[in-house]
Amino acid sequence: MANKESYLGEFEHVVMLSVLSLKDNAYGVTIRQNLKEKVGREVAIGALYSTAERLENKGLLSSKKGEAVSERGGKAKRYFSVTLLGMSALSVTKKQLEILWSQASANFSIQAGRRI
Amino acid sequence: MKPINNKPPRLALVLLNKCLPDSVNDGVSGDLIEEFNQSDNSNLVNQYLFWRNTLSTCWRYSMNKQLFLSLGMSAVSLTIFYMLIKAVVFLSVAEDPLFYKDYWMNGGIHLLFVEDFFWSNSFGSNAYELDWGMLVNDWSVIWSIISYTVLHILDRRHKFRLFGYVSLAFVVCFTPYFYGMLILRFNDVPLTEVGPLVAFMWISIIYLILPLSYGLITKMHHHTSTILA
Numbered sequence: 001m002a003n004k005e006s007y008l009g010e011f012e013h014v015v016m017l018s019v020l021s022l023k024d025n026a027y028g029v030t031i032r033q034n035l036k037e038k039v040g041r042e043v044a045i046g047a048l049y050s051t052a053e054r055l056e057n058k059g060l061l062s063s064k065k066g067e068a069v070s071e072r073g074g075k076a077k078r079y080f081s082v083t084l085l086g087m088s089a090l091s092v093t094k095k096q097l098e099i100l101w102s103q104a105s106a107n108f109s110i111q112a113g114r115r116i
Numbered sequence: 117m118k119p120i121n122n123k124p125p126r127l128a129l130v131l132l133n134k135c136l137p138d139s140v141n142d143g144v145s146g147d148l149i150e151e152f153n154q155s156d157n158s159n160l161v162n163q164y165l166f167w168r169n170t171l172s173t174c175w176r177y178s179m180n181k182q183l184f185l186s187l188g189m190s191a192v193s194l195t196i197f198y199m200l201i202k203a204v205v206f207l208s209v210a211e212d213p214l215f216y217k218d219y220w221m222n223g224g225i226h227l228l229f230v231e232d233f234f235w236s237n238s239f240g241s242n243a244y245e246l247d248w249g250m251l252v253n254d255w256s257v258i259w260s261i262i263s264y265t266v267l268h269i270l271d272r273r274h275k276f277r278l279f280g281y282v283s284l285a286f287v288v289c290f291t292p293y294f295y296g297m298l299i300l301r302f303n304d305v306p307l308t309e310v311g312p313l314v315a316f317m318w319i320s321i322i323y324l325i326l327p328l329s330y331g332l333i334t335k336m337h338h339h340t341s342t343i344l345a
Contacts, residue, residue, distance in 0.1 A: 045144055045169050046174075046177065073149040075143075
């Protein structure tokens with residue numbers, strides 16, 4: 001059974017999946033672009049960083065400073081990656097959602113069909 | 117190709133630098149600059165977006181627990197500072213009957229601050245009577261300089277954690293007060309000698325409370341940045 005720390009909030013879940021999908025190129029700009037392009041979600045940069053910090057404090061994400069380039073005004077990138085604990089939390093969340101979806105899918109199809 | 121004079125607003129960058137903790141400053145500022153440079157929007161739109169992101173990010177990072185703690189600590193420090201200045205001015209113009217109260221002799225002089233007449237006498241009417249000479253006390257000057265310097269040196273050497281610094285700052289600030297209370301409680305101090313002792317008790321706090329509060333707030337800010345780093 002997952003403990004309380006394993007539960008991910010919806011936005012935390014989205015951010016972690018985005019970081020995971022971007023592999024070694026997950027930093028603020030690419031995460032925001034990815035969320036906008038893939039799921040049409042515009043994310044405030046402050047919201048992204050404060051969520052990433054919270055996930056780091058929980059041990060689910062880690063970050064490291066990257067290169068400082070001139071097109072960034074000489075500021076370093078901050079690359080994020082999912083930790084082992086983070087992978088475990090994602091796995092738990094995925095299983096929970098799959099169980100809930102498998103239970104709900106029959107009703108979902110019926111009710112969606114009615115509305116169409 | 118973007119015109120060369122299109123640069124992110126410098127004031128916004130300064131604001132980000134001031135508002136954000138060190139741990140995220142480079143990341144957030146760099147991301148915004150990179151997006152600004154990559155964008156195909158007009159300069160006006162880019163400037164607007166940069167400012168919008170800057171203000172929302174600063175708001176998010178400023179409205180936190182640390183800010184409320186800092187504001188609370190500033191309010192408490194300023195209140196104590198104000199009360200003690202008022203008390204010094206008040207005593208300088210008080211009539212003799214006030215000094216017949218028991219608390220001048222038994223160490224409970226904090227009871228002055230719950231007296232109705234203390235608060236009914238507005239600071240405004242007393243303020244012009246404030247003679248800065250009243251706020252000079254040799255023993256308080258000596259205590260404040262030595263204790264503050266020792267605390268500063270020890271902090272630089274041992275890099276106290278927040279709780280350690282708070283405890284020592286409290287000791288440094290309020291030791292004269294508790295020392296005076298104990299002297300008054302356990303000794304028969306003549307009324308004529310109570311004045312200098314009370315001056316040492318109060319004026320030391322007046323000297324120390326604001327610099328110590330500032331040091332504490334700075335320490336809290338540094339502590340938060342370190343945690344986030």
